[in-house]
Amino acid sequence: MNRRRVILIVVVVLAVAGGGYYYWRERAAHDPLAAFTMWGNVDVHQVELAFRVGGRVAKLDVDEGAHVEAGTAIAELDRVPFEQDVAAATAEVAMAQAQFDKATRGYRSEEIAQAAATVRQREADLTNARVTLERLEGLFPQGAITRQQKDDAEARVRESEATLAGAREQLRLVTRGSRVEDIQMQEANLAAAKAHLDKARTSLGDATLIAPSAGIVAVRAREVGAIVQPGQTIYTVALTDPAWIRAYVPQPRLGRIKPGMPVKIEIDSMPGKQYEGTVGFISPEAEFTPKSVQTEQVRDDLVYRLRIIAKDADNVFRQGMPVTVQVPQAQAPVMAGSP
Numbered sequence: 001m002n003r004r005r006v007i008l009i010v011v012v013v014l015a016v017a018g019g020g021y022y023y024w025r026e027r028a029a030h031d032p033l034a035a036f037t038m039w040g041n042v043d044v045h046q047v048e049l050a051f052r053v054g055g056r057v058a059k060l061d062v063d064e065g066a067h068v069e070a071g072t073a074i075a076e077l078d079r080v081p082f083e084q085d086v087a088a089a090t091a092e093v094a095m096a097q098a099q100f101d102k103a104t105r106g107y108r109s110e111e112i113a114q115a116a117a118t119v120r121q122r123e124a125d126l127t128n129a130r131v132t133l134e135r136l137e138g139l140f141p142q143g144a145i146t147r148q149q150k151d152d153a154e155a156r157v158r159e160s161e162a163t164l165a166g167a168r169e170q171l172r173l174v175t176r177g178s179r180v181e182d183i184q185m186q187e188a189n190l191a192a193a194k195a196h197l198d199k200a201r202t203s204l205g206d207a208t209l210i211a212p213s214a215g216i217v218a219v220r221a222r223e224v225g226a227i228v229q230p231g232q233t234i235y236t237v238a239l240t241d242p243a244w245i246r247a248y249v250p251q252p253r254l255g256r257i258k259p260g261m262p263v264k265i266e267i268d269s270m271p272g273k274q275y276e277g278t279v280g281f282i283s284p285e286a287e288f289t290p291k292s293v294q295t296e297q298v299r300d301d302l303v304y305r306l307r308i309i310a311k312d313a314d315n316v317f318r319q320g321m322p323v324t325v326q327v328p329q330a331q332a333p334v335m336a337g338s339p
Helices: 002-030 080-105 109-142 147-176 180-206 251-256 296-300
Strands: 036-042 045-050 055-060 073-077 208-210 215-220 233-239 243-250 262-267 275-287 303-310 322-327
Touching: 036 303, 073 233, 080 180, 109 147, 243 251, 243 275, 243 322, 251 303, 262 303
Parallel strands: none
Antiparallel strands: 036 243, 036 322, 045 233, 055 073, 073 208, 215 233, 243 303, 262 275, 262 322, 275 303
16 A cells, blocks of 8 residues: 555656746747747858969978968969069059150250250251352343253252251140140059059069968868969868858747857867857848748747857867757846836
8 A cells, every 4th residue: 555655655756847837938949038048050151362473483381280370371383483473564564664864854044055956957948048049030131040050959948948847846845845645645554654653563463372260271282383273273162160050940049149248158078168159140031931821830940040149268169060049048138117
């Protein structure tokens, strides 16, 4: 009899405990403020690094598995051709600058004086030609010269007049300086030369490959001495800072998750340790959604993808690693008028 009573008591206790646990679980599941757990995986992003210019690979400073920091030089092309292009472009700029300065400053005083002297010489030549023509015109009626000699003298006068007009026009040009159009053309040539120099310097800078952010070298695709074209992959780097976690939140808990919200992250390989994380992105679309949602049970099965940004201080996160995300309990809102 006592044995039956003991068994009955045990059964009753187990039933009460089971019911209490079930009640607690159901209450926690429907409590909008309760802490809850999400599951996800490490989502490591990779970037393929390449030169923007082509050339011969001269240096590869890191191997597969090496950790690189943002801004670290990890590879370099042969710089000699690019340095030569910079030198040639620099000379082009100097030449264009000289031409522009000449156009803007005008002619030197010595050149103006030389043009004026030429004008005086041409005036003297014209005077001499006219005197000769007058003398021959006086001899022609007497038959002392031929008509051909007279015609030649007249031609020399016209030639001297044309030469003098050209010399005077040249003097006017050097006195006034360069035309506006010539100055604008030299200015454009100078701008083009400077742009060519900037491009050459950019290409020289692009001969060094820089890590854009911290990460682990996953693939080394080329070796020293290889001739590469622009855009050909040299390294594949797995980005580790920050680490991204892909997790999923059930539809009833979606209201608890906000961008910027702090969470705790746990991994199997580091039991008992938690890593800090922050919710960075919430997908606007549900996943595993049926074509028509008709029941409350189906709505509860919907999940939304999250991106959680975490700090991997121990460098233990790896692609695809399962993680547990702990969302802390929320504080109850303070009611108006409460103390």
